[in-house]
Amino acid sequence: MIIIGEKINGAIPSVSKAIASKDKDFIKNLAENQAGAGAHFIDVCASTEVSVELESMKWLIDFVQETTDTPIAVDSPSAQICAESIKLCNKPGMVNSVSLEGDKIDVIFPVIADTEWECVALLSDDTGIPKSGEHRMQVFSGIMEKAKEYGIAPSRLHIDPLVEMLCTSEDGINTVLKVIREIKEQYPGIHVTGGASNISFNLPARKYVNQAFIVLAVGAGMDSAIINPMDKHMMGLIYAAEALKGNDEYCIEYINAYREGLFGPVK
Amino acid sequence: MIIIGEKINGAIPSVSKAIASKDKDFIKNLAENQAGAGAHFIDVCASTEVSVELESMKWLIDFVQETTDTPIAVDSPSAQICAESIKLCNKPGMVNSVSLEGDKIDVIFPVIADTEWECVALLSDDTGIPKSGEHRMQVFSGIMEKAKEYGIAPSRLHIDPLVEMLCTSEDGINTVLKVIREIKEQYPGIHVTGGASNISFNLPARKYVNQAFIVLAVGAGMDSAIINPMDKHMMGLIYAAEALKGNDEYCIEYINAYREGLFGPVK
Numbered sequence: 001m002i003i004i005g006e007k008i009n010g011a012i013p014s015v016s017k018a019i020a021s022k023d024k025d026f027i028k029n030l031a032e033n034q035a036g037a038g039a040h041f042i043d044v045c046a047s048t049e050v051s052v053e054l055e056s057m058k059w060l061i062d063f064v065q066e067t068t069d070t071p072i073a074v075d076s077p078s079a080q081i082c083a084e085s086i087k088l089c090n091k092p093g094m095v096n097s098v099s100l101e102g103d104k105i106d107v108i109f110p111v112i113a114d115t116e117w118e119c120v121a122l123l124s125d126d127t128g129i130p131k132s133g134e135h136r137m138q139v140f141s142g143i144m145e146k147a148k149e150y151g152i153a154p155s156r157l158h159i160d161p162l163v164e165m166l167c168t169s170e171d172g173i174n175t176v177l178k179v180i181r182e183i184k185e186q187y188p189g190i191h192v193t194g195g196a197s198n199i200s201f202n203l204p205a206r207k208y209v210n211q212a213f214i215v216l217a218v219g220a221g222m223d224s225a226i227i228n229p230m231d232k233h234m235m236g237l238i239y240a241a242e243a244l245k246g247n248d249e250y251c252i253e254y255i256n257a258y259r260e261g262l263f264g265p266v267k
Numbered sequence: 268m269i270i271i272g273e274k275i276n277g278a279i280p281s282v283s284k285a286i287a288s289k290d291k292d293f294i295k296n297l298a299e300n301q302a303g304a305g306a307h308f309i310d311v312c313a314s315t316e317v318s319v320e321l322e323s324m325k326w327l328i329d330f331v332q333e334t335t336d337t338p339i340a341v342d343s344p345s346a347q348i349c350a351e352s353i354k355l356c357n358k359p360g361m362v363n364s365v366s367l368e369g370d371k372i373d374v375i376f377p378v379i380a381d382t383e384w385e386c387v388a389l390l391s392d393d394t395g396i397p398k399s400g401e402h403r404m405q406v407f408s409g410i411m412e413k414a415k416e417y418g419i420a421p422s423r424l425h426i427d428p429l430v431e432m433l434c435t436s437e438d439g440i441n442t443v444l445k446v447i448r449e450i451k452e453q454y455p456g457i458h459v460t461g462g463a464s465n466i467s468f469n470l471p472a473r474k475y476v477n478q479a480f481i482v483l484a485v486g487a488g489m490d491s492a493i494i495n496p497m498d499k500h501m502m503g504l505i506y507a508a509e510a511l512k513g514n515d516e517y518c519i520e521y522i523n524a525y526r527e528g529l530f531g532p533v534k
Contacts, residue, residue: 172515215478
């Protein structure tokens with residue numbers, strides 16, 4: 001399971017404040033703690049105004065790189081900012097994200113084509129998030145055509161099927177689970193990723209919904225997640241779900257992660 | 268989701284002690300707390316020596332019935348004790364359990380044939396727990412033939428596919444998940460049940476494995492569980508998993524269960 005640590009995001013008020021006040025220690029702590037908690041990538045999203053976004057990204061990326069060797073996921077709604085941010089990183093990381101919206105994919109794929117950079121690709125296009133599973137699979141096919149065109153191997157892609165709010169969904173997450181299964185059947189080496197926060201919007205006790213969603217998604221084949229790695233309960237459930245799916249012979253990874261303190265006994 | 272409260276079981280040391288010392292209040296509290304926590308059945312298992320088991324069952328059943336209207340699941344490895352215990356109950360409940368082992372099913376099914384009693388049926392036979400999914404489905408077919416013979420509707424049966432230890436399993440729980448899906452496909456009205464404690468045997472931080480197992484099993488179609496309803500985290504995940512599977516329109520059951528305090532915010 002590939003863990004993308006989500007905590008350095010300017011959309012989080014405390015991070016926004018740290019960016020505004022240039023609080024290096026706050027950012028360094030977030031980077032260090034996420035790396036120590038088992039993150040394989042540290043997501044960096046400034047969420048500042050466009051005019052200062054690249055400057056903010058540079059500041060954030062520099063301090064993350066001073067703190068940890070864990071690669072960075074450069075995260076911006078702007079493909080241009082992602083492309084510029086790539087140049088600021090001292091090793092290959094991940095772009096978060098492209099989709100079939102606008103020219104995003106044609107901005108990013110050429111830049112990462114002959115590199116080891118990985119890339120999150122959202123299953124959305126200019127019409128937004130497709131309602132049906134069929135439409136999402138069409139978007140997926142469009143992304144894979146572009147990947148082939150630029151010579152980007154499926155194993156460098158993390159497909160995010162995009163989960164909508166559960167409270168207004170008509171079939172729960174069955175469509176998303178089906179899309180995950182189909183993607184992994186078509187390309188066994190590809191990664192499927194996703195976040196867990198949208199799903200529980202407007203519901204009480206959101207963590208139960210987030211946790212159960214991640215377990216079901218791992219069950220369907222998700223092998224990458226954009227989460228808070230310091231949430232030890234979520235980490236325990238992810239390692240458990242991987243073992244239950246038969247992806248962890250004799251539960252060795254589960255036991256090792258427990259020994260490393262990535263999760264612990266439920267108090 | 269049908270919750271069978273597992274706490275009144277003589278295999279649990281504190282319960283064994285309460286049975287030995289005839290501590291009524293201890294048993295009454297367990298019954299009351301489980302009913303209040305959302306149990307639909309209160310399992311009663313004496314786990315005492317055969318010579319005094321029926322006497323222990325009578326004592327336990329009497330105090331549970333004095334305390335709550337929630338029906339009882341009479342639980343014994345002996346079909347005879349189950350059959351005798353049925354007579355001690357003042358309303359239809361559940362037998363826990365039969366299987367294709369010995370003459371269990373031919374002792375119990377005639378007794379409950381023309382009643383509203385429900386019954387847990389384990390997918391095991393005289394050879395023990397079948398290794399393959401195919402063999403389990405054969406056992407299932409044998410159970411359904413018997414049910415047909417005695418006129419017991421599938422909706423009164425709770426099939427327990429029997430989960431073995433994860434740490435020595437070769438394919439995780441994929442076989443069990445497949446069996447659950449096949450059972451529900453063949454008989455949409457049947458219940459699939461199970462406990463969560465065997466699965467995590469010999470592993471650290473067992474609750475993560477138990478919780479992830481139940482979520483994946485609910486995802487595959489399990490709609491009944493033998494658990495501790497006072498475990499609010501497990502209850503939250505179960506309600507969340509049901510909503511995620513599209514079984515809870517607009518999450519109304521999830522929200523109501525939250526309002527009733529069956530689970531709460533994760534602290």
